[in-house]
Amino acid sequence: MNSHTIIIIARILITPLFLYSGSGKIINFTDNVLKTPFGDMLIGKLMIIFAIAIELGGSIAFIMGYRVKEISLLWIFYILLTSIMFHPFWAASGPQQAGQVIQFTKNMSICAGLLCFYLLAREQRKS
Template identity: 55%
Template sequence: MYEKVVLIIARIIITPLFIYSGLGKVLHFSDNVAKTPFGDTLVGQLMIVAAIIIELGGSLCFLTGYRLKAVSIIWIVYVFLTSVLFHQFWLYTGAQQSSQFIAFGKNLSIISGLLYFSLFSPERRQS
């Protein structure tokens, strides 16, 4: 019982990060497309649409307990790719390198929590 409650609390704690990020992409779609490696192209737009689906759709699944392991794995890949594409600390020096390194490290911490969910979360029974 205790473990189940802790897992629910952990799901509630991690999900707002993805909801906030997904809503930000919806509300500022064009700005986010411009920040992709592909800029304002169809590929850039598709990247942001995919990110919105992953973040908001995954959040809905995570909060309801549906397909936790699958969503965890998708989020692990997504957060890793986001880190490598957008927090390239190795390309910077000084304060910029430090802030990018911290963002990269925080994403690795998120990945570690998601790894736990991918291995140990019970799946919600489907009726």
Template identity: 30%
Template sequence: MNKESPDIGALLARALLSAVFLYSGIGKLLGPEASMAYIAKAGMPWPAMAYAAALCVEVVVATAFLLGYKTRISAFVLLAFTLATALLFHADFGDRSQLISFLKNLAICGGLLQVLISSPGALRSRQALAQ
């Protein structure tokens, strides 16, 4: 194992964790009406504001996390967002698909917590883009 392996592993972990947020954010960008309707159906107040906040987290914060910019802060924001999403949108445990989504969100929280408490890796920001 060479000296850069843990850094490459950390970059890969950030890429895998950020993928779900970026994909979801792009989906929200392409279908804002459907996203706001889903938010409203869940009973969230101010669907347009919740949509904008979710879009910011899923695109801006996830991109910062992927690039290793303010990694621990972005991991914390993504963790809080994911936990809130699990509790607000996937808490119908009588519905098997909702329970699975809830557990997947908890697993994502576990990965983000691991990044939060450990090193984000040396390959980040401009270094990550140059590789």
């Protein structure tokens, strides 16, 4: 298998996380809005709409190889922000803290993979 094929497979393998999350936000829109720090306010609704666009739109573009460098950076920023907002392990205790640490560190691992996609796309643009 050549490196181009492996890169396509890797892009396909990373997107189900975002596709699943984005489609879940559509299906359970109101519940997701209420989970935001702003609740049912307009800004909470806008946050979820932007999240859907980032997750679903980004996934489609990423699979197609369109703007991989930019989407990688966007997803890294998005994951860092949502991890701080929704997985505050530093504020939890007991078994809940362990679960939040796992979710937070898992997200940091995803960021590491996306950083590799960013660097690879940057190098491909140079050549």
